Amino acid sequence: MLDALTLDQMRTFVAIADSGSFRAAAQSLSRVQSGVSVAIANLEAQLGVELFDRSGHRPVLTRQGQMLLGSARDILLRVDVLRAKARGFAAGVETELGIAVDTLYPLQKVGTAISQMRDSFPSVSVRVQVEPLGGPLEALRQKSCALAVMVGEDFRDPRIKFDALTSxxxxxxxxxxxxxxxxxxxxxxxxxxxxxxxxxxxxxxxxxxxxxxxxxxxxxxxxxxxxxxxxxxxxxxxxxxxxxxxxxxxxxxxxxxxxxxxxxxxxxxxxxAQAYVAHRLDETMGPAARHLADALISLNSGGT
Missing domain, CATH: 3.40.190.290 (D-Maltodextrin-Binding Protein; domain 2)
Structure with missing residues (x-):
């Protein structure tokens, strides 16, 4: 029955698709390989479709598996966003706030926004890294920063929310x-x-x-x-x-x-090119990070 589907099964499904093997998926999930195999077998039985062709050296997504993978990713993202929002209700003020800034964006504006944030949160330490091209997105993906200022439309990720700043x-x-x-x-x-x-x-x-x-x-x-x-x-x-x-x-x-x-x-x-302030949807934004993002948006509201 579809009601018996679990998030664990879907995370296992996505992990195998991303890593390319049951063994690699087990390592990424800190589980034994037999547990991964059982989880996928149960998921396939409940869905009534074969998700992977196991006839070769490595498992390959079937046509049905390819079609269902996007839906599984979407469900997991929505659950992670829900959890992040719930954690945010009880979140305290950050001790440190990291922001990655695209080299194309004027750092002076970032400094002004940080100053405004620190007026309200003077105890928060700030870490600024300046990176070109895909650097800010990678910093968000690796969770080495809470916010990023990104420029252009070439770097996107469904787990990242973008708010426009200026051109x-x-x-x-x-x-x-x-x-x-x-x-x-x-x-x-x-x-x-x-x-x-x-x-x-x-x-x-x-x-x-x-x-x-x-x-x-x-x-x-x-x-x-x-x-x-x-x-x-x-x-x-x-x-x-x-x-x-x-x-x-x-x-x-x-x-x-x-x-x-x-x-x-x-x-x-x-x-x-459009500049954006960005943050992960599946991570809680603390009050200082939210204040900094709002300050950046406010500073750019008149355009440049």
């Missing part, structure tokens, strides 16, 4: 003495125009975007692990790249950097 504008720039600067105000640059020039590219510290590049046009690249390195290498004339407008606005005004009209990177080499 972040990125522009293609190069040092004033760089050969590409001669094309300032001229026709839009194409990929061929960039082929002989080094592009400074930020790398992802996580494996979330492994094998993917974002906005890479030049066949020649210099890959760096921090935005500060990218900014200074571009400013030093090594190559060109995209940087957030808030970071380079003064350099552009004072002539140290010039904008490049790279048509493949948006109109006039400019692209806008």
């Amino acid at each position: 972040i504008i990125q522009v293609a720039v190069v040092a004033a003495e760089h050969p590409l600067a001669k094309d300032k105000g001229a026709r839009a640059l194409e990929a061929l125009d960039l082929a002989d020039h080094l592009q400074i590219v930020l790398t992802d510290p996580s494996q979330i975007s492994a094998g993917r590049d974002f906005g890479v046009l030049s066949p020649q690249t210099c890959r760096v692990n921090t935005q500060d390195a990218k900014y200074n290498l571009i400013l030093g004339g090594l190559g060109w790249g995209r940087l957030p407008l808030w970071l380079v606005e003064r350099d552009l005004e004072q002539g140290r950097l010039v904008r490049l009209n790279v048509s493949a990177l948006g109109r006039n080499g400019e692209v806008a």
